[in-house]
Structure formats: C-alpha cells, structure tokens
Amino acid sequence: MLTTNMDIYIPVVALSAIGVLMVAGALIVGHFLRPKNPNKLKNQPYECGEDPVGSAWANFNIRFYVVALIFIIFDVEGALMFPVAAVFKKFNEVGAGGVVLLSILVFIAVLVQGIVYCWKKGDLDWVKSFKVPDSESAHEVKE
C-alpha cells in the first residue's frame, strides 16, 4: 500500500504552492532585471491623465449585493444537490428512483418558486428603477 491515504492530496498542495512560487520567483528574478524609478505622478491611480479625485473605495451600486444574495441561495442548492445526484443512479438501479426523483422535484420546486418571486419583484432586472412603465401599469399608479 501507499504511505497514507493523504498522499492523494499531494498534487493539490504542490500545485497551489507552485502557483505562489511562480509569482514570487518571477518577481524576485525580475527585481534584478527591471528599472525602479518611482515618482509621485507615476504611482497615482490611472485615470486617463486626469488627477484622480477621491478614493475609489466608495459606496457601490446595491445591485451587486442583490446578485450576491441570490447567488448564495443557488450555490447552496448546488452543494446540496451533489450528494443526491451522485447516489440517484444507484437508487434507480434498486427500483427506488421514483422516490428520489420526487424529492429532487420538491427541492427544485421550492427553488423555482424563489426565482419566480425574485423575477416578479424585478430583482433580476439590472436597472430596476428606470423601467419605463407600460400604459396599463402607469394607469394603476395614477389611481
């Protein structure tokens, strides 16, 4: 037998480490080759020749956070579906496929409900507030 069961993770660790070492190595080698003449203007953030005004770390469009929230729900869904998907074939072979299929359907139905709700609320539209109302809904708003 091989030394331990953990050694199947050697490539994972080694490749991640190579990623770090490649960047570090190239920057250290480059340190002896490249010029180094920093000055105040050169180290400014690039804004096409204008003097930068203020910091870029400002408040940001709320849409990005809504997307992240919807994503988390679906990512957890994916993580929860993997074990079910991996055993579905085996259950199907012993004739229990219908039960598992039903549970998959129920699970996805709940999620689809969620995405339909987001869609109806307009959270999937990127420009929510600037939507031009069609005549019917504009009429409703007036009333």
Place this chain on the structure above:
Amino acid sequence: MNDNIVSYVLSLFDTAPTPLLVFLIFGVAIFILVNVMALIGGLGTYAERKISADIQMRQGPNRVGPYGILQFLADGVKMITKEDIIPSESNKFLFTIAPILCLSGVLATLAVIPISSGFILTDLNVGVFYLLGVSSLVGVGIFLGGYASNSKWSMLGGMRGASQIISYEVPVTISILTIVLLAGSLSFKELISGQGGYPWTWYVFHNPFTFVSFFIYFVSALAETNRAPFDLPEAESELVSGYHTEYSGMRFGFFALAEYIEVFVVCGVAVALFLGGYKVPFGLGGDTIFGQFFQIGSFFTKTFLLYYVVIWVRWTLPRLRVDQLMSICWKYLTPIALFNLVGTATWIWLFENKSMVELLMSALSGSGSTGH
C-alpha cells in the same frame, strides 16, 4: 488507493510503492504538467493573436521565430524587464496576493484533470466538486485585484467580475449536476468510464437534456473565464483594462497566464464531462503504453478544438451590456439548466439510464424482429 499517475507508473514497473517513489513520480508528473500548461498558456496568447489576425485578414505576429511562434517568449522577456509599479494609494498586501490567488486557483484545478486513464494526478472521489470550489479562487483574485488597486476603473472591473463570475457559477454547477446524475459519481474517471470512444456514446448525445446542458455549460464557462463576449470585467473600450488596469509587468502577465490556462481547463472539463474525455475509438492501443499516447492525443485534440471555438467566438460576437449579461444568466440559463436537471433525472427514471441511440437501436431491432 485510487487510480492515478503513481499507481499507473508503479503497475508498469510492477514495483511496490515507497514514499520516495511516490514523491518522485508526483514531482516529475507535476513538473511536466506545469511546464506543458505554461507552454499552452503562452501559445494560447500566440494562437489568439494569430487566429484573430486570420479572421480579420491581417498577418499577426510574424517576426520572432518562424511564423512568429516565439512571440510569447519575447512578451515574457519584455514583461519581466518592465518596471513594477504599485500605486501609492493601493492596499499593498491585497495587491500582491491577487495574481497569486488567480494562478494558484487555476493550477490547483489541474490536479483532477484527466489527461489519460494513467495520467491523472489524483482522482479525488469529489473531483468535480473540488474543481468547482477551487476555480472560485479565481473570482476572489479578480475581485481583490480590482479592489486593492484603489482605482476607479479597477474597482468597476472587479465588481463586475465578481458579480459575473458568481452568477455564472450557478448554471455551470447545475449543468455539471446533470452529468453527475448520469454517471452516479463525482470522480472524473468514473464520469468518463460511462462514455465511450464513439460520438454517439458521449454524454452530450445521451439525451436531449444533456445536449442542451453542454451548450449551457460552454456559454457559462466562457463567462466564468471572462472571455468575450462576456469580457466585461476587462472591457477595454469601457474600463481601460478593468481589474488589472494598475498591474504592470509580470504581475499582469500572471493574470493573463491564469486566464489562458483556465480556458484550457474549462475546455478540458467540457471534454471530460460531455465529449467522452480521453476515450479512443476502435480501442486503439488497448491497455499498452501506446494506448496512453492515443488517449492523450484524443483528449488534447478535442480540448484544442474547443479552445479554437473559444477564440473564434471572441472575434465573432460583440460584447454584452451588464444588464444583458445578468438577464441571460438568471432569466435564461439558470431556469433552462434547472429544467435540464429535472428532465435528465426523469429520463434516467423512465428509460433506466439508456441513451437516445440505445433506445433507438432497441426500438429498431424490436420492430425488425417482429417484421420477420
């Protein structure tokens, strides 16, 4: 012990494993793989420029080496001798680790890419899940690169990149789940072992749902790797060059290298999951060492064909707007992918995991026998 490069090489020489041998084989295999990938990354930039030149009826790089094929080496030399500029108002620590995260995340995915039945560094039993998890590091790297630069262009690019990459991870995950349903396993060798060498035994033609799944996976993978028409994070006509505006020299080079290797990785995963992986038609080579070469050839041929399609798409389609990007992901790809998942599960339940061709053949032979 699972089947990987170590057990394969040891079985070739009929030797018992010792810690030294294990480390030696892993070391050599990782060395070869990383070098090949760096070469593929470098030649990827060359291929991109040459193919784009071809599409636009230009010459492309043609000065350095025959047909300009050494252009990527010249680019590397230029990048390494460029001055290394870190903006004075940036967060220096995050600025430094952003390219490292990108490159580490991409390289770590190579551990489970099945190049042939013998040459797979490690066949983790959670292979696909591991791949999805580790490749998310690239998104973190892109966002950090944009955030740490403290430049408005970078910040916009980084925010776009983060939202795009996490959004398109959902269709990718769900399309991969359809294949996991068919194979009943998460390990790459198990996923490939359900397929054969001929196109009609590939999972892409297993049933109509997986056929659609393949295209959803491919489109979403393009978006995950920030390739055109989804290259909004680095949209050069809008954001200068997006999240890596402030990066110069080798730091920028590693972002580019990571992107080109990632394109190769997602093409390789598409081949492994949908297009039969390393399986060879006619059983060429058999179980001998030559069979391994045929398998490697089969895998790389399909992967490079997809790689060509990726570049071809880049120079064919115009870039999307942010709102179009988001509505494609959430209003089209995700619902269709969910439908595919349910459809594939139902197909397996109804037809006992038989593919379209198998069903057709049994129907034909059934009607043929009654006819006689």
